[in-house]
Amino acid sequence: FFQRRSAFKLLEIDDKFKLLQPGYSVVDCGAAPGAWSQVAVQRVNSAGTGPDLPRGTVIGVDLLHIPPLDGAHFLSNHDVTDLATHGKLLELLPDGQAHVILSDMAPNASGFREMDHEKLIAMCLSLIDLAEKVLQPQGSLLCKYWDGKLAHKLQERLSSVFGSVRTVKPDASRKDSAERYFLARMYREPVK
Numbered sequence: 433f434f435q436r437r438s439a440f441k442l443l444e445i446d447d448k449f450k451l452l453q454p455g456y457s458v459v460d461c462g463a464a465p466g467a468w469s470q471v472a473v474q475r476v477n478s479a480g481t482g483p484d485l486p487r488g489t490v491i492g493v494d495l496l497h498i499p500p501l502d503g504a505h506f507l508s509n510h511d512v513t514d515l516a517t518h519g520k521l522l523e524l525l526p527d528g529q530a531h532v533i534l535s536d537m538a539p540n541a542s543g544f545r546e547m548d549h550e551k552l553i554a555m556c557l558s559l560i561d562l563a564e565k566v567l568q569p570q571g572s573l574l575c576k577y578w579d580g581k582l583a584h585k586l587q588e589r590l591s592s593v594f595g596s597v598r599t600v601k602p603d604a605s606r607k608d609s610a611e612r613y614f615l616a617r618m619y620r621e622p623v624k
């Protein structure tokens with residue numbers, strides 16, 4: 433069923449940290465071609481396959497087309513960093529709130545490691561703005577980044593609005609890659 437390597441990374445992280453519970457609302461950023469969304473649909477029961485369990489919501493967003501998936505609502509051809517996308521997510525989420533934001537987003541790699549690193553960090557930072565709009569208090573954010581000199585800056589920004597932030601390198605992630613995930617939990621809304 434889950435054939436892609438990326439699915440195993442999320443399964444592994446979720447088995448360990450139990451981010452996705454039946455009934456939860458999830459935003460999956462950079463969702464194409466849909467492996468993470470498949471995992472999320474199953475774990476939050478958004479297709480209703482567990483009739484006795486609460487039914488969750490999965491909304492995926494990608495610049496690319498995302499093939500339809502039972503239990504998920506997809507915003508294909510949408511940029512996660514775009515404010516108009518934030519507005520649509522607010523409308524689609526039950527009560528305008530998500531329990532979890534997932535991001536496996538990555539820019540098209542230029543081959544210049546430093547530049548790709550900086551680009552991805554900027555994309556991750558924009559997820560903090562999205563969190564401010566849609567993430568419910570105590571919610572979680574899991575985001576992929578490529579390690580490099582700005583990683584600590586992202587970690588600091590996350591730590592300013594989440595009670596707990598840790599780095600995760602799943603076994604399913606290639607050992608020699610700079611790929612890491614920040615798992616930020618216990619969201620507290622920033623003081624305005």
Ligand code: SAM
Nearest residue numbers: 438462465466467468494495511512536537538
């Ligand atoms: N998690 C997906 C899966 O399991 O099938 C794989 C995601 S793939 C590694 C990264 C995705 O991020 C690409 O499909 C890319 O189009 C998307 N992406 C990059 N920048 C984006 C942006 N600004 N907004 C939305 N999606 C973006």
